[in-house]
Amino acid sequence: MLFICLFSLLNSACQPAEDKPIQRWQHATEGAYAANISNDGKYSVVSSIHHGLSLWDIEENALKYRWSQQQDSSDNLVLLADISNNNSHALTANREAFSLWNIATGQSEGYWKVRESTIRDIALSNNGDFILLGKSNGTVVHITMGNGRRLEFLGHTEKINAVDMLPNGRIAISGGNDYVAYVWDTASGQVIYRFNHPSRVTMVALDPKGRFAFTADSQKSSNIWDLKTGKRISQLKYFNRHEIFSSVRFSDDGTQLLTGAPTRKVSLWSIATGERLDSWRVTPKESIRAAGAVVYSVAFRGKNQIITESSSGYAELWQRK
Secondary structure: OHHHHHHHHHHHHOOOOOOOOOEEEEOOOOOOOEEEEOOOOOEEEEEEOOOEEEEEEOOOOEEEEEEOOOOOOHHHOOOEEEEOOOOOEEEEEOOOEEEEEEOOOOOEEEEEEOOOOOEEEEEEOHHHOEEEEEEOOOOEEEEEOOOOOEEEEOOOOOOEEEEEEOOOOOEEEEEEOOOEEEEEEOOOOOEEEEEEOOOOEEEEEEOOOOOEEEEEEOOOOEEEEEOOOOOEEEEOOOOOOOOOOOEEEEOOOOOEEEEEOOOOEEEEEEOOOOOEEEEEEOOOOOOOOOOOOOEEEEEEEOOOEEEEEEOOOEEEEEEOO
16 A cells, blocks of 8 residues: 555656646537647647537637538548648548648548558648658558649558658658658658667657657657757657657747647657656546546647647647746
8 A cells, every 4th residue: 555655646746737727618528539730829620529520710719610521430530630831721531531621711622532551640731732641551652632643652661650741741751660760752752861769659740840850659769850960859858667649849949849648748848958848737538437638739829828639629728837
């Protein structure tokens, strides 16, 4: 009993402070299956079983559009979403298909099914010009929407867990169960950098301004890389045995990294040192016995605030200390 108490005290001491959000908006009454916040924190696309796909104007707390992606069964639910860096388009996907949406008009610009294997992650360029699909068969597909060109990146040997792309669609990053993250040229498919990890790569991200890359595995290696040289800038420092990330965002000024986790945790990190600067816990889903929430998306708002979307169905605004 003493050991359990000591463990609980030590564990609670390592948890982020229970700060209350400045504001909270409910975007899904029974919880969400996926969500993505735009890079500027203005819009959020949310997928839920009761509301389908919803695009929210977070600044106005207004429902802008409600979309439908043929959600015929529980296997067909939208589990992935991305918003282009310039807020022109949104991309949504389930395991077998993906849809492109025009944010200005609210209209669908296409619905496509994939063949051979399922979709594991997605990314979208500015103006909806390019789409990136990471698949369970280990391939990453780069699609040029204007002419239908498809380039398959075949560098991975196992299933893909995460992908990202620069806003112009020319550079991509992908990570998989083969313990490797690749940065590669989407015009030629040539590898630019290879980042090896001690376990499967679960999260990757590119700074929209092309300065940094982020890669993290399922154990304890989470790294920020210089995208111009391929050299590691820092490794995130945490005391837990391991941390898994469900969302990542670089600050506009290039000094900080924001992460979300499947454990309600949101953390702010120094890019230069890898030190954790601050942390928060999002509101859990109240209807389940063990109150928890996956942080689907994080974003900076100005210099002093951050926004989160989680599986509890809430968007929350937090004050940075």
